[in-house]
Amino acid sequence: MTRRPVVLVTGVGRRVGIGAGVAARLARDGWDVATTHWTPYDERMPWGPHPEDPDHVHAGLRAAGARTAAVPADLTDPAAPARLFDAVEEALGPVTALVACHCESVDSSILDTSVESFDRHMALNARATWLLVAEFSRRLRVEPGTGRIVAITSDHTVHNLPYGASKAAMDRIVLAAARELQHQRLTANVVNPGPVDTGWMDDDLRASVLAANPRGRLGTPQDTADLVAFLLSDRGGWVNGQLLFSDGGWRA
Template identity: 35%
Template sequence: MTSDHTAIVTGANHGIGAATAEALARRGCAVLCTYLRVADPEDPGIPRTFRDNRAADAAAVIARIEGNGGTASAVEADLSDPATPVRLFDIAEDRFGPVDVLVNNATGWLADTFGAAATDRAGRTLQPVTAETWTRQFTVDAMGAALMIAEFARRHIARQATWGRIIGLTSGGQLGFPEEVSYGAAKAAQENYTMSAALELARYGVTANMVYPPVTDTGWVTDAVREQVANSPTLIHIATPQQVADVIAYLASDEAALITTNVITLR
């Protein structure tokens, strides 16, 4: 990857998104870091550090990238607004040039359930599934990601480009995501959109993949979560955001040209 590439990374003010923006910048990519500050309510099951991270802007991320000689800029934007993708691509092109790397990392994450429990196994507050929880989750994780892919594709094809990378992040699985049911369902929709993009855009030199991170400590991992991981037969590691970001950055490289239409599960 060279400085000829421009990336948009959504949800880049903290966690995996911030680490991905920094990893791409280290590889010479100009990065537009998009984010939306979220003021989460107090929750005894969620550390204050995580809530503070979600409420922060991306200034510290941009400072780290520029301090290491990289090129980046930040824009606050709400992906639940259908007009946002066009705006973001316009800004990225104006500042850095055509976008050929898209990382759909942002999420409208919340924990909702069909059951009667007030908290999940980690002690986080659960909400019942409602039209409001569904809308919050699907407008960002499904609609927002789909419209970002659509705008990427439209511009890529119009300029007759021959190289592109689309990477999304997912969670849940074939059996759903108990206690985070709308989150899991919205991510399943994003997976489907991304796989369709991989097949439809392959002729234009675009690869598209989803990354399924392990439990990743972005500030929300508590002792209860660590105990769950230790006792699980399938959860092996608690990753750092940087470990996940390195995989995403690889998928955005020339070396990953043959990797497409995959959900890459990290453990």
Template identity: 35%
Template sequence: MNQLEGKIAIVTGASRLKGIGAAICRELVKNGCHIFFTYWTEYDKSMPWSMESTEPARLKEELAEAGVKVSCMELDLTRFDTLKQFIDKVSEDVGAPDFLINNATYSTNNDYSNLTAEELDRHYKVNIGATTLLSSEFAKRFKKKVGGRIVNLTSGQFQGPMPGELAYATTKGAVDALTITLAAEVAPLGITVNAVNPGPTDTGWITEELKRYLEPMFPFGRLGDPSDVAKTIKFLVSDDASWITGQIINSEGGFKR
């Protein structure tokens, strides 16, 4: 029997068809989950990889072809005052959620010499502020007593330094601390909390030059694919992972920095 059949998942940050968020949605839908995903086109359009405005609608249409309930909305995660209403909408559109996948992230290059308070605040609000508050709201509303799952996306900040990404490394590193403590707090509610570090993943941002530099660091001779992390998350939300909580899983194909 499919363990995920009929479960309801929230996936944040699924703006781009090539992204990790979209891959997570596809994997969960393939296994019978109903999905509510968020996106924020303003951010992705400002990045070098950019995106097409139609991508979220195309993803929704693709997912719905599996015969599950699918809904989505554009959500600015820096607006903390809207997060409770967001969870309300999830329940109205697809039902009370079983899983929360905190995939959305904010990342720009900076170091000690050019970091500003404004840029640090943007990283904080999305990477740790929204992740913490959404997780808290999810936990407060979870009444099913068993099978609740929160999965956070991190990036291996404690695997080694990330020069040139000071704000990103600082705020995503805090996600690891959140994961460990929140897991202990919400276990009595029937919720597990884990984080996944997928390592360098080819979602369209990696140039050919960077790809040639990174590939020798992977013993399998290739970069991570979005489907790799999606399958890890599928396992973590399943009943088979009910005894796994408070863990930071470095699922990065043996990547050596």
């Protein structure tokens, strides 16, 4: 029996999130799937905690034939990535692909962002991604050319200063990996899905985004998952070092 490759998808705390959509698609595509979640983040957000969601997500992954591991991880802790990879390797084996869907996202502007909030965004969105990429590279034991890194980004900056700034830093870290880690022949790409309503939009914002999209609908986690699945596939192996927009033309 051929062993399924292992993907680590971070930020899979809610069933409606992009991370959950990515994880589900990859399980259907033949991956074993490890995920991270951190309930204290959801407790601070408008949608509140959904502590049962990781179990529901993983039940669906197992139904698709995947072996799974759900690991709680506070990625603001610099030691968390090493512990995370230890746990995933023990449960599922070596990791072939890393998909970074985690984020800190709390709206604030130039004049009212606190230093604490700015530092937290940088720690989670930029520093944690750097440490995850580095840990992934150090432990990569797969055939050269099969390793994959994908990170989910955003260009939302106005009245969202720390989020936008930290995501921009994250982009540069991931894109640098395409060159700095070229000895491993892996690919490293960033995907910008545009506005995807995963519980953070109110009715007015939802209506304005819908009206502005040339495709006449909102983006879904499945839209993002389709592109991530391609980038992780053999067919996607020639796409490397790119920031890709998958937003139905919204940015245009």
